[in-house]
Amino acid sequence: MxxxxxxxxxxxxxxxxxxxxxxxxxxxxxxxxxxxxxxxxxxxxxxxxxxxxxxxxxxxxxxxxxxxxxxxxxxxxxxxxxxxxxxxxxxxxxxxxxxxxxxxxxxDVSWNYRVNEKIPPFTPREGLPNEYLMGQADTDRVSEFRKCIECFMCQDVCHILRDHRLQEKYYGPRFMVRLASLDMHPLDGLDRTDLIADQAGVGLCNITKCCTEVCPEGIKITDNAIIPLKERVADQRYDPLLKIFKRKGRQGRKKV
Amino acid sequence: MSTTSEALKPSPAYGEPRKAGATARRDRWWVQPFLVVAALTTFGIYTIVRVILSTKYPGVYTDGAHLQSPMFSPDLAGIFGFHTKLPWSFLVLWAPLGMRTTCYYYRKSIYRSYFLAPPACAVAGAARRKYSGETKMLLFMNLHRFFFYAAAIVVGFLAFDFVRSLFYATAGGGTSFGVSIGSLIMLINVVCLSGYTFGCNSFRHLIGGNLDCFDCSASTRTRHTLWQRVTTLNVRHQEWAWLSMFTVWGTDLYLWLAGSGVFTDPHHIF
CATH class of the missing domain: 3.10.20.30 (Beta-grasp domain)
Incomplete structure (x- = not known):
């Protein structure tokens, strides 16, 4: 070029x-x-x-x-x-x-805004002091997701939405990013794993990484948001070893 | 002044049916899926044929050194005394092959290239009545971490094989240290396979990615540091995947030829 x-x-x-x-x-x-x-x-x-x-x-x-x-x-x-x-x-x-x-x-991209409303927003953990403090490492991880400018090109290129038209079953990459930013927030008090697996439909993603390829902000949507969310679902649903060691629940987080 | 264009086809509009391959892209988007199918199919056929045909593979012995091919490692007969007439390396190969099949990078390649789901970005995929992603038949992809555990053990055996290849049995019953081209190739293979295996997305999750807070205790800070190290490998997971596949292939081919007497593995005993 x-x-x-x-x-x-x-x-x-x-x-x-x-x-x-x-x-x-x-x-x-x-x-x-x-x-x-x-x-x-x-x-x-x-x-x-x-x-x-x-x-x-x-x-x-x-x-x-x-x-x-x-x-x-x-x-x-x-x-x-x-x-x-x-x-x-x-x-x-x-x-x-x-x-x-x-x-x-x-x-008309209004469907995205309707999906956004389905996601429970940041909900601070119980017992937090009035001043929210978090470490730089945690800030760095979440701030990548906050770079999203909502151009919706990741939604546009996602074949689940584009070709298969499964808008009712899959929230799309943009909202996987939002869910990841909440799920990885150290001060958030909700466990959205069931939402991520069921309503948001993370299992429908077959990781072809087109969303990452088109993101103008360079967010590693697949590697840093979708795959970690899939792994978090696997922790709770598909890993018998974690069940044996009773590592299923997430401390300080309420199921939604 | 404007005129209606007819020479170029637009993308299917919203709501229109999408036939496989429908796109407005004009670049050669089909090259990558074609190359992936060619490479993975060739590697798969080579591996299966090689392993079936070489059921008695004992390793390469050059002046008393034992060089074990990565496709036949660990040396079940030599280390564990396990003997069978069946293609025994399948007893081990399921682990690295399973890891590659369920690997997040290979999933991308396989879905794009073999299942055309989709073949490339903004190119319509093969028509399917009901797309279910990884929720039904492909639910087993969630077992990737277990294949990782098994494959990591195999990488340990490959490191053992490399160390063993440096020791030459002498006539008096002792051992001498030596280096051969074959052992150096085995080292490169172990390094590449380690880069691939320990850059795995599941390992990245288990080592620290599953934490909700990186900066909450000494142990989480340590795991964050490890997570960063794995992330360094993970950002090049695709490159490690291809590189390690070719080093496995190349190492086996080299040792196969050396073991068949086509040439003698050049070596120096200290």
């Missing part, structure tokens, strides 16, 4: 459509060196198609609004430089395909 900054004439194929139907539409424009896909889309919106719908906000890869599928891969439009894409072929820009389309590049 060349890091040389190049501008020049480029062709984009942008998905235009509504809730029912849509198609890729060709656009051409002259680009400047260092432009990102979002720049090109906004330029087309400003100069050619004022009704082109696109969701964006910070343009700094921190708000998670401009998620799209660029050349077939989920990526943030504001973080994908044109000169990092093949120059000899058109750039396709499509909405996230795991979510219902609203219009053009805008999708």
């Amino acid at each position: 060349s890091t040389e900054m190049k501008g020049g004439h480029r062709q984009l194929k942008i998905w235009r459509g509504d809730r029912e139907t849509g198609q890729l539409v060709d656009y051409e424009l002259d680009t400047e060196p260092g432009m990102v896909v979002l720049d090109a889309v906004l330029e087309i919106q400003a100069s050619q198609e004022p009704d082109l719908a696109v969701r964006w906000n910070c343009k700094a890869a921190k708000c998670g609004s401009c998620s799209a599928e660029i050349n077939g891969k989920p990526q943030l439009m504001c973080k994908t430089r044109l000169d990092h894409l093949p120059a000899d072929e058109p750039i396709t820009v499509e909405p996230m395909r795991a979510f219902p389309q609203v219009r053009d590049l805008v999708t």
Whole structure:
């Protein structure tokens, strides 16, 4: 991949459509060196198609609004430089395909917020002092998960949601990350293992790591969230040795 | 000015049926699954055929040194006096092969490459009526930690095999220290297998990942340090997995050829 900054004439194929139907539409424009896909889309919106719908906000890869599928891969439009894409072929820009389309590049991601409401939030352990203190090692482990910007590209690329449409049985990688951040919090007082195994459906994940590959924040979703959660479920449900040694329960945590 | 594009196919839209391989990706996403199938299938066939055909494998003896292939370790006959006409190394091989089959990295590779579930990211997988992930038939994947325990013991025997390969029986009944290319290859194999085995996700969990608090006592702080060490190996688990698979393969092939008289294992006795 060349890091040389190049501008020049480029062709984009942008998905235009509504809730029912849509198609890729060709656009051409002259680009400047260092432009990102979002720049090109906004330029087309400003100069050619004022009704082109696109969701964006910070343009700094921190708000998670401009998620799209660029050349077939989920990526943030504001973080994908044109000169990092093949120059000899058109750039396709499509909405996230795991979510219902609203219009053009805008999708309805409200399902994620409904899932989020199902997760019991941080609940401090009984008997904690008013001032919450935790060590740096614990902070480091949990803070990786707090980097999530909720772009939902991990949800988009997860084949359980995208291809098999098991939204009723699986919360998706983003919420495995949230569950991990709570389950590994040293001051939290809830044991969410049954929720993780049953309602959240961690067993449906077959660890193909696509969520990790697309995460713009570089969160090791599979290795640091999903696999540890699977192992915690295995501790309680599939490990007879731990049962023999009566290590089943988790001290200081109430089952939810 | 805009025109409707027809040359490139878009991804299946939300709600549309997805046929296997449907994607808007234009890169060569199929190369990796193809290579994985080719490598794992070849390794699997080689291992099974080799182990079945070599039921009497005694090890390689060069000037009194004993070099044991990793596919036939531990030396059940030599160490435990266990003799059978059956392909006895299957009595041990289930452990490392089971560990690899249930390994989190190999699961990714196998699901992607053999089951096409999915073959690559944002590429529609093979059609399945009811996807159940690892909740039904594949529930046994949760037993990975037990295969790890067994495989770790096998790695211990491989380390023993390496040490044993450094001692040469002399004519007077004593032993001398020596080094051969074969023993160095065995050392590389043990190092790579250790890197793979002790970077296992289950081991990472058991050594410290299962703690809710890293910084609550002296023992949890010690386990956190160990967890960090295992994590260092774990971030390269994929690389260790492939590397160790090829070193097992290469070590066996080398010792097989040396034991068959194709060449003499170059060595120096001190």
